[in-house]
Amino acid sequence: MIIKGKVWKFKDNIDTDVIIPARYLNTSDPEELALHCMEDYNAEFAKKVNQGDIIVAGKNFGCGSSREHAPIALKVAGIACIIAQSFARIFFRNAINIGLPIFESEEVAEQCSEGDLLEVDTAKGIIKNLNQDKIYKTNLLPEFIQRIITMGGLREYVKEEIKRRDK
Amino acid sequence: MGKTIAEKILSAHTDTDNFKIGDIINVRVDFAFANDITAPIALKYFRESGAKEVFDRERIGLIPDHFAPNKDIKSAEQCKLLREFAREYGIVNYFEVGKVGIEHALLPEKGLVLPGHMVVGADSHTPTSGALGAFAIGVGSTDFAAVMSLGEVWLKVPPTIKFIYSGKLNKWVGGKDLILYTISKIGVDGANYKVMEFSGEVIKGLSVDNRFTMCNMAIEAGAKTGIIEFDDITLEYLKGRTKKPYQIYKSDPDASYEQIIEIDVTKIEPQVAFPHLPENAKPISKIKRIRIDQSIIGSCTNGRIEDLRIAAEILKGQQVHPEVRLIVIPATQDVYLQAIHEGLIDIFITAGGAVSTPTCGPCLGGYMGILAKGERAISTTNRNFVGRMGHPESEVYLANPAVAAASAIAGKIVGPEEVK
Numbered sequence: 001m002i003i004k005g006k007v008w009k010f011k012d013n014i015d016t017d018v019i020i021p022a023r024y025l026n027t028s029d030p031e032e033l034a035l036h037c038m039e040d041y042n043a044e045f046a047k048k049v050n051q052g053d054i055i056v057a058g059k060n061f062g063c064g065s066s067r068e069h070a071p072i073a074l075k076v077a078g079i080a081c082i083i084a085q086s087f088a089r090i091f092f093r094n095a096i097n098i099g100l101p102i103f104e105s106e107e108v109a110e111q112c113s114e115g116d117l118l119e120v121d122t123a124k125g126i127i128k129n130l131n132q133d134k135i136y137k138t139n140l141l142p143e144f145i146q147r148i149i150t151m152g153g154l155r156e157y158v159k160e161e162i163k164r165r166d167k
Numbered sequence: 168m169g170k171t172i173a174e175k176i177l178s179a180h181t182d183t184d185n186f187k188i189g190d191i192i193n194v195r196v197d198f199a200f201a202n203d204i205t206a207p208i209a210l211k212y213f214r215e216s217g218a219k220e221v222f223d224r225e226r227i228g229l230i231p232d233h234f235a236p237n238k239d240i241k242s243a244e245q246c247k248l249l250r251e252f253a254r255e256y257g258i259v260n261y262f263e264v265g266k267v268g269i270e271h272a273l274l275p276e277k278g279l280v281l282p283g284h285m286v287v288g289a290d291s292h293t294p295t296s297g298a299l300g301a302f303a304i305g306v307g308s309t310d311f312a313a314v315m316s317l318g319e320v321w322l323k324v325p326p327t328i329k330f331i332y333s334g335k336l337n338k339w340v341g342g343k344d345l346i347l348y349t350i351s352k353i354g355v356d357g358a359n360y361k362v363m364e365f366s367g368e369v370i371k372g373l374s375v376d377n378r379f380t381m382c383n384m385a386i387e388a389g390a391k392t393g394i395i396e397f398d399d400i401t402l403e404y405l406k407g408r409t410k411k412p413y414q415i416y417k418s419d420p421d422a423s424y425e426q427i428i429e430i431d432v433t434k435i436e437p438q439v440a441f442p443h444l445p446e447n448a449k450p451i452s453k454i455k456r457i458r459i460d461q462s463i464i465g466s467c468t469n470g471r472i473e474d475l476r477i478a479a480e481i482l483k484g485q486q487v488h489p490e491v492r493l494i495v496i497p498a499t500q501d502v503y504l505q506a507i508h509e510g511l512i513d514i515f516i517t518a519g520g521a522v523s524t525p526t527c528g529p530c531l532g533g534y535m536g537i538l539a540k541g542e543r544a545i546s547t548t549n550r551n552f553v554g555r556m557g558h559p560e561s562e563v564y565l566a567n568p569a570v571a572a573a574s575a576i577a578g579k580i581v582g583p584e585e586v587k
Contacts, residue, residue, distance in 0.1 A: 013355060013444060017552040021559075022531040026234055026241035028207045040559040060356035060389065064552060065531070066291040068208055068307035088389055089360050090291055094307035144191045144321065155212055158313045162217050165317075 001122045003080045003101065004130075005052040008045065009114040012058035016091065019062065019070040033069050034076035049078045054120065056112045057084040062091025071095045081120050083127065083138075085109040096145050099153035103127065103138045122149070169419025171327045172394055173362040176302040176416055180285045188326045197284040199314040200228030200260075202270055202527075203235055205289035207245045208308035210252045213315050221256050222318030228260040228279065229253050230270040233527045238534040268499025268525040271295035271383060271467035276499055278409030282397045283416055287311070287320050292467050292549065293392075294385045298378035299404070300397035300416065305386060325391045326425035327362040328353075329418075332369035334433035339583050341477075342377030343469060343547065343567035345369070346384040347438035349430065351448035359389030361425065364418065369432050370395060375404040376473040383468045384549050387445040437582055439545070440565035443553045451570060451582040461544040462487075462575035463556075464568050465496030465523075466530045469547035472502050472509075474568040479511040481572035481583050482518040488578030493520035494536045500525060520575070532556045538563075545574045 018041045020033055027033070038045040055061075055074070061084035062070060071094045074082070082095065082102045095102045101122045108127055111134065112118070119128040123146075125138040141149070148154050170178070177186070180194040201209055206229055213221075221227055229249045234242035253261030260279060267273065271292050274280045280296040286303035287293070289311035296303045306320065314320050330349060350357070363385045370378070378395050385393030395401075397415045405413075436450035464470075464478045475497060487493045495515045497503035503525065506512050515522050529536030530548040538544055538557035544564065546556065551563035566574070569583040576586045 015550075015552045017531070017550070017555050021554055022204075022533055025204045025531075025533075026239060026245060028211075028245070040554045060359065063355060063389065064291065064550060066289055066293075066305045066307050067204060068309060069204075071307075072208075086356065086359065088356070089391055090305050090307060090386075093310065097307060097309035097313075142191050142323075154309045154313055155216065158216050158218075158316060162316055 003120040005054040005080055007054050007056050007112055007114060007116045007118055010055060010057040013060045013063055014057055015064035016062055016067050016070040017064055020073045025069060030072050030076040033073040037073040037077045046077055051078040052080045053078055054118050055079055055082045056109055058109055059085040061087050063088035066090045068094045071098055071100050075100045083108050096148055097154040099149055101149055105136055105138045108136050168423060169421035171418045171422045172396060172416045173302055173327050176283060176285060186324050188324050190324045191321055192324060193319045193321055194285055196287050196314050196318055196320055198226050198280050199287045199311060200230055200270060201289035201311045202233050203231040203246050203249060204233045205308045207248045209312040210248055212309060212312035216316055218316035221315045224257045225259045227258050227315060229258055230262050230267060232267055232269050234533050236264050266500060269467045269470060269527055272471055272498035275299060276501055281409060281413035283414030287314050291386045292383050295379050295383040295467060297382040297392050297394040298375060299401055302392060304392050325360055325362050327364050328358055328426045329364045329366060329424045331367035331429045332432050333367050334431045336432050339437050339569045340435055341567055342373060342380035344435055344438045346381045347440050347448040348435050350388045350446050353388055355387060355444050355446045356389040361390055363390045363393045365395050374473060375400055376471040380468055387549060437567055437570050439580060440551055442551050442562040445565060454580050457580040459491060459545050459574055459579060460542040461492045462571045463494050463529050463536055463544060463546040463548060464571050466548040468549045469568050470496055470498030472505050475506045475511050478568040478572040479514040481569055483514050485518055485576045487519035487575045491575050491578050493575040494523060495520050496523045498525055529556055545571050545580055547571050
């Protein structure tokens with residue numbers, strides 16, 4: 001899959017309380033969650049984010065709570081891919097499980113600017129910065145994880161596994 | 168080559184032979200649970216998955232503790248989803264209001280998570296039960312849905328960091344201070360993807376309640392889980408809680424660790440973590456004139472009976488400062504009842520504190536103690552992120568129950584000695 005989108009830049013340690021504050025967790029409606037995405041950090045984000053945009057962040061993105069509402073809110077708001085220096089582990093697996101592609105790259109996190117246009121080849125792990133004319137190669141995700149992302153998330157894997165076991 | 172406790176538990180729960188750190192393996196799950204925030208998404212996914220029944224009706228917990236007793240109509244609808252699902256699928260461990268407590272305090276108390284167990288919880292503070300020698304990891308809703316139908320979870324085999332605590336604990340210093348101090352040394356991502364194994368003479372002398380507090384906050388250093396070796400103190404805690412057999416694993420002397428960190432506790436004072444990260448801990452003696460509006464004593468971190476005993480020891484015969492709201496929340500009904508029997512609740516109310524039924528409520532800015540713009544709280548909870556307890560311009564300072572109680576009396580952040 002090739003993703004092409006504009007960059008939203010975020011700092012280190014963006015926590016899930018900031019991505020989607022708990023005051024909105026009395027619902028799990030994805031559209032409603034998306035409306036409040038990042039609201040305490042950047043009130044304009046949910047209004048201005050476009051389908052296909054990409055988040056580039058510092059270290060430990062998504063730290064804190066296990067709320068899957070956080071990657072869901074980002075995905076439904078329009079974010080197609082997240083690239084960070086590093087991810088907190090629960091956010092990492094939640095993103096994979098819902099089929100939201102994520103990559104770790106210190107170089108991209110350092111060198112990329114807000115508003116840059118990126119092109120990400122998710123299968124090859126290649127990230128191109130079209131504004132800066134730079135190409136980055138990230139470590140490929142393990143095969144099992146790639147398989148889940150390609151299938152569209154863990155739910156599809158589980159459905160297949162249930163069918164297989166029923167036989 | 169020897170193995171760590173974590174590696175031994177994983178080995179016992181997977182069919183993959185000779186796995187190494189970084190490998191992705193499927194592991195069988197002994198107990199899985201979710202709450203009223205994380206379960207609704209999972210229950211929907213489970214219903215859509217084609218599964219006819221859950222993998223084991225006795226090994227799933229549905230625990231409405233976050234916004235329950237229902238804080239508003241939307242929360243009521245979410246809790247109703249859990250209740251209805253539990254009835255429809257015969258979930259044995261659904262806990263109704265009146266019996267429910269904060270999940271991470273409730274499950275060990277009821278003997279549902281045991282040493283050697285592989286525990287998966289749709290809540291980040293699931294590592295709490297690592298204090299009993301279990302491998303307990305926090306996951307999201309999709310993972311929980313998958314475990315409900317398959318009884319398995321995928322995970323990446325983590326390396327372990329061993330922490331060895333030695334020396335003599337100072338007065339008023341407990342598990343909360345040890346973990347805040349540790350996080351301040353390694354940072355909020357210092358153990359990301361890794362296991363924190365807490366060991367040493369200090370841990371061997373630590374009560375189970377204090378051990379729970381330490382493992383509970385392993386996630387605040389990014390850890391996959393925290394774990395403590397089974398010993399006589401664990402054995403004593405388990406008495407009367409379970410009749411089920413369990414497996415005891417201990418790390419081999421020649422086990423391989425990514426890192427070994429030694430900490431001398433003799434110099435550690437009560438710690439206070441400043442906004443807006445749990446790594447911002449400072450010793451109490453270095454803190455001057457920070458006025459507070461609220462003090463919260465409770466949560467999965469510090470809402471157990473020993474925590475309440477410490478708070479009561481400080482508050483006995485004292486009055487809460489007129490400009491402070493003290494809110495005490497026992498973590499479970501058993502803790503609450505025990506606190507009544509011991510006269511602790513009497514002390515809190517006589518001192519001018521409010522006592523609530525068990526709930527996660529204020530810790531995550533849900534309800535039952537939300538902060539207004541510009542307000543400041545000292546809290547025995549686990550996170551002090553921006554807006555965690557309410558308004559984005561409010562502040563949370565994390566501390567142990569003694570400091571939270573003393574600060575409630577003083578109206579500013581102080582150590583227990585200053586109000587004695």
